[in-house]
Structure formats: C-alpha cells, structure tokens
Amino acid sequence: MSTLFAADEAExxxxxxxxxxxxxxxxxxxxxxxxxxxETLVPAFDRLEAGVKEHLHxxxxxxxxxxxxxxxxxxxxxxxxxxxxxxxxxxxxxIKREDLAHTGAHKINNAIGQALLAxxxxxxxxxxxxxxxxxxxxxxxxxxxxGLSCSVYMGAVDMERQxxxxxxxxxxxxxxxxxxxxxxxxxxxxxxxxxEWVTDPDGIYYLLGSAVGAHPYPYLVRELQSVIGQEARQxxxxxxxxxxxxxxxxxxGGSNAIGLFHPLLGDDIELIGVExxxxxxxxxxxxxxxxxxxxxxxxxxxxxxxxxxxxxxxxTHSISAGLDYSGVGPEHALLQxxxxxxxxxxxxxxxxxxxxxxxxxxxxxxxxxxxxxxxAARDYAKQNPGKRILIGNSxxxxxxxxxxxxxxxxxxx
Amino acid sequence: xxxxxxxxxxxxAAKESGRPALVPFITAGYPEPKDFIATLKDVASVGDVVELxxxxxxxxxxxxxxxxSSFIALQKGVSLKWIFDQLDSxxxxxxxxxxxxxxxxxxxxxxxxxLAERALAxxxxxxIVPDLPFEESDDIRAALEAKGLxxxxxxxxxxxxxxxxxxxEASRGFVYAVTITGITGGDAGLPADLTNYLDKVASFSDIxxxxxxxxxxxxxxxxxxxxxxxxxxxxxxxxxxxxxEDPKPFLKALLxx
Numbered sequence: 001m002s003t004l005f006a007a008d009e010a011e012x013x014x015x016x017x018x019x020x021x022x023x024x025x026x027x028x029x030x031x032x033x034x035x036x037x038x039e040t041l042v043p044a045f046d047r048l049e050a051g052v053k054e055h056l057h058x059x060x061x062x063x064x065x066x067x068x069x070x071x072x073x074x075x076x077x078x079x080x081x082x083x084x085x086x087x088x089x090x091x092x093x094x095i096k097r098e099d100l101a102h103t104g105a106h107k108i109n110n111a112i113g114q115a116l117l118a119x120x121x122x123x124x125x126x127x128x129x130x131x132x133x134x135x136x137x138x139x140x141x142x143x144x145x146x147g148l149s150c151s152v153y154m155g156a157v158d159m160e161r162q163x164x165x166x167x168x169x170x171x172x173x174x175x176x177x178x179x180x181x182x183x184x185x186x187x188x189x190x191x192x193x194x195x196e197w198v199t200d201p202d203g204i205y206y207l208l209g210s211a212v213g214a215h216p217y218p219y220l221v222r223e224l225q226s227v228i229g230q231e232a233r234q235x236x237x238x239x240x241x242x243x244x245x246x247x248x249x250x251x252x253g254g255s256n257a258i259g260l261f262h263p264l265l266g267d268d269i270e271l272i273g274v275e276x277x278x279x280x281x282x283x284x285x286x287x288x289x290x291x292x293x294x295x296x297x298x299x300x301x302x303x304x305x306x307x308x309x310x311x312x313x314x315x316t317h318s319i320s321a322g323l324d325y326s327g328v329g330p331e332h333a334l335l336q337x338x339x340x341x342x343x344x345x346x347x348x349x350x351x352x353x354x355x356x357x358x359x360x361x362x363x364x365x366x367x368x369x370x371x372x373x374x375x376a377a378r379d380y381a382k383q384n385p386g387k388r389i390l391i392g393n394s395x396x397x398x399x400x401x402x403x404x405x406x407x408x409x410x411x412x413x
Numbered sequence: 414x415x416x417x418x419x420x421x422x423x424x425x426a427a428k429e430s431g432r433p434a435l436v437p438f439i440t441a442g443y444p445e446p447k448d449f450i451a452t453l454k455d456v457a458s459v460g461d462v463v464e465l466x467x468x469x470x471x472x473x474x475x476x477x478x479x480x481x482s483s484f485i486a487l488q489k490g491v492s493l494k495w496i497f498d499q500l501d502s503x504x505x506x507x508x509x510x511x512x513x514x515x516x517x518x519x520x521x522x523x524x525x526x527x528l529a530e531r532a533l534a535x536x537x538x539x540x541i542v543p544d545l546p547f548e549e550s551d552d553i554r555a556a557l558e559a560k561g562l563x564x565x566x567x568x569x570x571x572x573x574x575x576x577x578x579x580x581x582e583a584s585r586g587f588v589y590a591v592t593i594t595g596i597t598g599g600d601a602g603l604p605a606d607l608t609n610y611l612d613k614v615a616s617f618s619d620i621x622x623x624x625x626x627x628x629x630x631x632x633x634x635x636x637x638x639x640x641x642x643x644x645x646x647x648x649x650x651x652x653x654x655x656x657x658e659d660p661k662p663f664l665k666a667l668l669x670x
Contacts, residue, residue, distance in 0.1 A: 026548070036517055036544045038474040039567040040594055042576070181480055182471065191473045198474065199595040201571055297518045297544070298471065310492040311522025313470040 004031070004337045014338040018266045022331065027215020030337065032304075032330035035214040036297045041194075044201035049216045051121045056223060061116065068112050069227065072145060073102045075109075077228075079235035084361035089381035092388040094240055096232040098256065098395060099366065103137045105395030106228055106256040107209060111138035113224035114207045115146045123205030125149045129193045131158055131186030131252065132322035132369060133165025134395055135209030140174035148205075150174040153193040155185040158321045165399045183315045186252075186325050190299050210253025211329035214300030218258075218329050225259025232390060233263055240388065246270040246380065248373040249392035251343065252287070252323035254332045256394035261341060262331075269390075270342070273332060274376040276318030277345035283308070287316035289328045290336050290343035298327040304336070319348040319403065320368035322395075346375035352407065354378060355397065367395035368403065416538035417563025419510050420462055420586035424621040424643045427461045433638030434461040435668055436623050437660070438514065438647035440482035441465045441499075442491035444654055449496075450503045452654065457509040459664035462587075464541065464645060467493055467515035474543040476598025478648040482655070493519050493528075500535035507536060512565060512586065514541040517553075525556035532562055539563035539586040547580055558585075565589050570610050581617035588622045590614045590641060598648035599627040603636060611640035634667045 005013065013030040016022050022029045037045055055061040069075040077100045082093040098106035111128075118126055126148050130136030136152040143150035152169050156178050159166050169176050177196075182188030190213070197206045211221040236243050247264060249257035251273040261271045278286030283306070286292070293304040298313055306314040306326040318324040335341040346354070354374035358364050366374065370393050377391050397404070414422065427434035437460040442449045457463050468486040472479060493515070500511075513532065520528055520542065532540070539562055545553070547566060554564045563585030568577055571594055581588050590611060592603055607624075615622045624637040625645030634644040646667060653663045 034549055035546060036549055037546060038543055039546060039580075040474075040569045040571050040591065042546050043571050043573060181477075182484075187471065191471050194473045195476070195596045201594065296521055297516075299473070300544075305518075307518065307522065309522065310494070311469075311519035312487060312492075313518070 010338040014340050023219050029331045029334040032333040034302050036300050037214045040198045052216045055120050073108050076231045077101050082362050090385045091381040094390050095393045097393050099393050103141050105134040107135040107138035110221050110224045111142040115142035118205035119146045124203040126205045126207050127151045127193050128207040129153045129189035133162035136169045139207050140169045140172035144173050153177045153189040155179045155189045157184040162399050163402050210255040211258045212253040221255050222258045225255050226262050228259035229263030244390035245387040247390040248272050248377045250274050250369045250373040252325045254329040260392040273343040274372045275345045276323035277347040278317040285317050287318045287324050288345035291345050301330045303330040303333045322369040346372040350375040365397040367397045368400045370394045415561030417585040420538045421620045423461050423510050428642045434643030436462045436643050436645040437650050438464040441496045442486040443482040446489050456660050457507045460509050463509050463511050465513050469516040476596045478598045478651050482651050497531045497535050510538045512539040517542050517545045525553050529556045529560040533560045539565050541565045578617050588618045590622050590624045592624050592626045631667050631669050
C-alpha cells in the first residue's frame, strides 16, 4: 500500500495526522474516509457532525466526560509491568490495562462519551451494534447511566459464541436484536443498525462502537478513545522511565488501536497493529484487512476492505468476534499507506497460545482479540531482543469462556 | 438525445398519455440467472423504464425482500460484468430504457470510465446509487455525464428544502423521491402527507419525478401518480418473481389495465 502516494505526499499527510489535522472538513484522512450513506441519513449525519463540533471539545462536556471516566469507568486504568513475560520473551513488557475499565474493555470510553453526547443532542433512544458483545455491554451500561433506552444489534453467530455478554446486555436493561441476515456477525449487525436508523433518523442516536463508518464516527471514536494512549504515554514516562520502543494493539475496526496509537504518532515509537490471521491466508479464512485488502467503500467509508474483483465484500473468519470484520477504520488505512504504522496478523492458534501464556505468567485472562497483539509482540521480541514493549490490553477474556471451554485444556509448561 | 434524456422522455410520454409512468425494479439474475433476459423483456414490455438491481453483499438501504434476492443472485454467480454481457446479447430486444441501481463499491471496482462505456453500449441510461450522497459523487457523475448517462439523485421526506433544490437540480433522467423514512420493502402503507412532499419535489425539478419505496398495489400507483410522473415498484415485484409468477399481469394490474 505504500505505493499509493509519492514519498513527499505521504510525509505531508502523516504530518497532518500527527498534528491532529485529520480528518479534513469532508471527513477525509488523505484519500480515505468520507461519508457514503443513504440520503435519508444525510441530515442526521449533518446534525451529528454539528453536535460533535459544538460539544466534544466544549469544557462543560469534557468536564462531565472526564468525571464519568474517573468515577464510573475507573480511569486511569493501570499500566502493569509484566516481569515473567519479560523474562520469557527477553524484553521489557508493559501492559496498558483496558481490561480493568468498567465492563471489561476499552469500549466503555467511547460508549459513555457518545451516550453523554446523545443526551445533549436530545436523542429519544440509542441503537448500537456489537461483535464480541463488549460494545453492546458498554452501550447498555452507558445508556442506563445517562437514562436512555438502548437496542443492541448482534449477529446470530456472535450471540452464540459470546453468550455471556448477551445476558449482560439484557441485565443492563438493553434489548438485544438478533441479526439473521448477511454473515450474521459484526458487518451484518452494522448493516441492520443502519437500516433501523433510517426509519427514525431524528429520534435515534446510533452509538457506533468502532473507529469505522462514515464521518464523523472515525474521528469521534478516536477522540473518545485517545485517553488510552494519553494515559499510557504518561504512565510509561512515570513508571518505566521512558517511552516504549514499540507498541502493539489488536485491530478489528481499530478503535482501541487508534486510541493507543494516535497520541503516540509523533513519538519515536514503532507502532504495530495486529489483525486476525484466522486459519490461513486464503480469502475468507481470516480478517487481515490491511494485510490483504484493497481500497473500497464499505459501510460509509472509503477504506481498505476485503473484497473480490467485483467489489463484493468478503466474509471473514476469526476465532475472536471483535476482530471478525471485513473493513477497518479509515485512519488506519492512512497510517498504513504512509508507513507510520505497520499492520501484521496473528493466526487463531497463535492467539490462543499467547492467551494461555499470559494467563500462566501474569495471571491475566485477556480477550481473544487482545491475545492477537500478544502473539505478534512475542514474535517481535524474539527477533528483536531487549526492547521495551507496550501492549494495549484492550479487554478481558471472561466473555470468551464459551469458546475457550470448547478447546482442550493445555498443560502449563 | 442523450441517454438520460431518453429516460426523461419515456417517463414524460407515459404521463402525457394520461397515466403515471411505471418503473419496475428487478434484481438482475434473480431468481434464476438463465431467465434474466426473458424476465427483463417481460417487465420491459409493461414498464416505461426498468430499474435493474445490481446484487451487493451489503445492501444497507434495502429490506428483507431485496436483501434476499441480492444474496441469492450473488450465490448464483451474478456480477456486473455478467449483467453487461447478458444485456449486450439482447441489444435492441428490450422495450424500455434501463437504469441500474447499485451500491457504490461494485461500480468503484468496475472503474467509472469503463462503467460508463459499457453501460451506454448495453442500453443503460442512468444509475441510482443509494449509498452515494451528492457530496461524494463528483467523480462518478463526471464519468457518466461524459457519455450522456444520468446520475439519478434520491430525495427523501427528511431532506431539508435547500438540499432538496440542490439534489433536484443535479439529478438527471428523473428525480427519485423516496416516499417514506425507511428502507425498501415496507408494507406500512404510504404516508398521509405525501401530497405536499411530492408537489414540492416536482416544483423544484425540471425533469420528471418518480416516487418509490412502499408502493405495492394499484391504489398506491394511482395515489403517487397524482403528484409524481411515475411510480417505482420494487419489493412487491421481486416477491412476485420469488413465487415464480408471471410479472406481466401483476404490472398491468398496477396500472389499472
């Protein structure tokens, strides 16, 4: 993808990204992004964009948001040194603990921020999509917190593999709408939520869970998730005595990765996003969008997507529902094209192995999504001994027990 | 006469003959790819303009019926290239001008210049792209206009007045007035305040206005026909084809004949 621009243009685009001048007025991150939505939703997107401009950086909104992050979400989340993993890998490993945030993943940062925004914009009810269920849980909790009703669209395949989260969403007072169309995973859930939004664009607030979709969502979600990288950066300075050499985060749509990476873009830190390598390199066997995809328009945004020669979006496979997505946020597409962030993939089995290792060495049951970042970091550490490594631990793995219990238990070495 | 002017002319001709123009929608290659051209000929023998749906993996503005037809057509190997090949083979045998309804990505993958060239050769006069707002449409509009093809704008009851003017002015062939706030295939009936909306759209448009979404029965066609030049019938027709019924009597009945 680095052939997409001349080197000097890539430099200019990257410079704009680092300075926070992306997206531009039309929601573009260089060539990527934009707003490809049905005409019925255009006024709703215009209102949302105006609302984001008015409120997001307004001191009163920020004070409310920061208070909720502190007192309800439990921020700042810890930065944990991993002594045993460090020893095993021959590295210095630090973990940014989004699993310790309320509801168990980074998703809550975005959910509470957007729920507060929805309230200010006078929404009557909130809809959300979910893949792994973490955004569904976070949305349900955030809507309960601010007093809005919430419906969560979830693919039937994901409802089965993330059953505990389905129950949690319902307990938190939200409705779960089973999506039986399309691939019955995250992509179908987004399509179906959009269809619902079209029926009542004035009354519904669509609480999108990742840094994907039409402008202003990729921007809005990044801004709300950047607290991860801001905290991690300061914590590294305070606890580790310096910035990391390299940072890893898993990438599905890419909200936790952009949240971690964006505040680090201007630093001399190698940034590596890890996608789902699934069971192999073939089309349909993985969700390694940036590694194997091509530019196209999916669900509102011009970005890198997994598609065939006819422009049909391809189904994906990953053991982790949260990474099982055929697209990726447009800012990641830009960061890849400019060469600032490297995107690689880890296979299902490598992720599982990493998950087990982390349990055994550090006593942390991480999410299957997050485990992909550990798998890639371990490979990196073996090839580059002695590095200081930061890993974005995007969520906890309790929700993955139905998947994990189906697998044979391994013997700890 | 350019291709998009042929669209306008076909719709106006129906209106001038004292009835609303009928614009039937079919998903290309559904239910059976081998029957595509035969079905198209049947539908074009009654319809004044035919809207051909290009199957897409993520039809986010469509209801269950068109989603299903799209999914099945894809499974049976229907692609934009295949559709053009079929249309080329039936050149001169189809009695109505064609418009293609496609989500943007298959068009993007085909390439806009190649698309315009093949479309013109195949008798396609215009495109409806439901996930392409006006603001993002410069490139494809330029490629289509270079060949005299039209990019048909959708307007909706939610469209603010200033924007409505812009869209009506930009549209070519006809203006597609979405009747409801929702997706295709609704069966809740047409909204009561349709009259003012359609009259307003018509007053902003120099080209004919066709109303679509939720039009299922002859009464719907008659109702929108009082305030729009034409009626677009999609899901209800796809359901007829799904049941392997002859579309001609259904379409004739819609026109009250």
